[in-house]
Amino acid sequence: MPxxxxxxxxxxSGAGSPNSISNVQAPSGxxxxxxxxxxxxxxxxxxxxxxxxxxYAFARAIDDIADSPDLADAExxxxxxxxxxxxxxxxxxxxxxxxxxxxxxxLNETGISPDHCVDLITAFKQDxxxxxxxxxxxLMGYCLLSAAPVGRFLLDxxxxxxxxxxxxxxxxxxxxxxxxxxxxxxxxxxxDRVYLPEDWMVDAGIDVQELDAVLAKDHTSPAxxxxxxxxxxxxxxxxxxxxxxxxxxxxxxxxxxxxxIIEIALQLTRQLRERDPLGPNRVxxxxxxxxxxxxxxxxxxxx
Numbered sequence: 001m002p003x004x005x006x007x008x009x010x011x012x013s014g015a016g017s018p019n020s021i022s023n024v025q026a027p028s029g030x031x032x033x034x035x036x037x038x039x040x041x042x043x044x045x046x047x048x049x050x051x052x053x054x055x056y057a058f059a060r061a062i063d064d065i066a067d068s069p070d071l072a073d074a075e076x077x078x079x080x081x082x083x084x085x086x087x088x089x090x091x092x093x094x095x096x097x098x099x100x101x102x103x104x105x106x107l108n109e110t111g112i113s114p115d116h117c118v119d120l121i122t123a124f125k126q127d128x129x130x131x132x133x134x135x136x137x138x139l140m141g142y143c144l145l146s147a148a149p150v151g152r153f154l155l156d157x158x159x160x161x162x163x164x165x166x167x168x169x170x171x172x173x174x175x176x177x178x179x180x181x182x183x184x185x186x187x188x189x190x191x192d193r194v195y196l197p198e199d200w201m202v203d204a205g206i207d208v209q210e211l212d213a214v215l216a217k218d219h220t221s222p223a224x225x226x227x228x229x230x231x232x233x234x235x236x237x238x239x240x241x242x243x244x245x246x247x248x249x250x251x252x253x254x255x256x257x258x259x260x261i262i263e264i265a266l267q268l269t270r271q272l273r274e275r276d277p278l279g280p281n282r283v284x285x286x287x288x289x290x291x292x293x294x295x296x297x298x299x300x301x302x303x
Contacts, residue, residue, distance in 0.1 A: 024079055024096040025061055043257040043298060048157055051106045055153055058087070058103040059120055066124035069190055073128050080121050087117045116153040119145045131192055132208075135199045136234055140173055142195075147176035154254060163248035171242035171262065177235045178268050181228060185211050185278045200227050214278045228277060232269055239265055246301050260297030267293050 044052065065071065065079050085091050086100035093101055100117075107114050123146035133139040151168035155161050161168065180187070180195035187193045188211040201207060204223040214220055220228070242262055246255040267285060275283050285293070 041257060044253050051110055051157060054102050054106045057099050061099045062121055062124050066127045076128050077125060080125055084118060084121045088114055110157060112156045116149040119149040132194055132198055135197045139195060139197055143173040143176040147172035158251035158254040160250055161248040167242050167245035170238045171245055174235045174238035174242060174265055177231055178265060181231060181272055181277050182283055196227055200230050220276050220278045232273055235269055256298040256301045259301045260294040263293035263297040
């Protein structure tokens with residue numbers, strides 16, 4: 001982790017005077033190896049990978065702040081404000097926000113809108129202040145801020161799509177829900193966040209405490225299983241829309257990567273149906289399954 005010193009008198013955040021990057025960042029220990037999906041893989045053009053790496057590092061840094069169990073909500077919001085000002089190039093530079101300054105430079109170099117960064121910050125601020133989602137549409141509104149900007153950034157970086165952002169948004173929203181289902185118990189127990197639609201839980205005759213009750217039962221109850229399957233059904237609809245994505249992309253390399261990601265998502269949804277997402281082991285693909293999905297998706301575009 002970088003340890004360069006910042007200038008306390010040049011704090012762009014208005015969040016006090018952090019004197020090192022470690023005072024602003026709140027690392028979770030998660031990295032690309034934790035993710036379900038490729039992050040700037042070899043399928044993408046080498047010249048663009050540094051910009052993808054900067055975007056990923058920016059997204060990881062602000063997500064870690066929002067997810068930190070050690071920071072007060074007010075402090076989280078203050079730090080996120082600092083990242084927003086830095087990525088927009090407002091105020092004097094502070095080394096503590098170097099990741100955001102690098103992202104700002106990348107945006108200037110590529111001509112990509114900072115909206116794809118600001119929307120992520122808005123989503124992570126929402127994570128701090130909004131802990132429940134009343135229905136599927138409410139959840140999709142969150143995913144449009146927390147996940148879709150990643151796809152939009154990649155599309156813009158690779159020349160765009162003949163079909164606009166729609167299929168990319170659908171894929172990113174599906175990926176976000178898959179992640180929520182994998183981690184729904186941990187999100188509730190560690191952060192009191194629940195990304196399961198409340199109205200679907202009411203229909204099943206349960207509430208959020210059912211996520212805690214799984215610990216005693218050592219398995220997901222039939223009622224909670226119905227809610228999870230309903231989420232998977234809706235995710236399947238998103239993935240059906242996402243199938244249009246590779247065919248519309250200008251970049252063949254991004255088309256190959258997106259097709260691989262779709263295959264991974266489809267396999268994960270199958271496993272989430274077959275296995276217990278709240279069981280002792282996180283539902284994830286084995287390395288052979290992961291590589292097969294990548295090859296299958298990429299070859300479909302290549303051929």
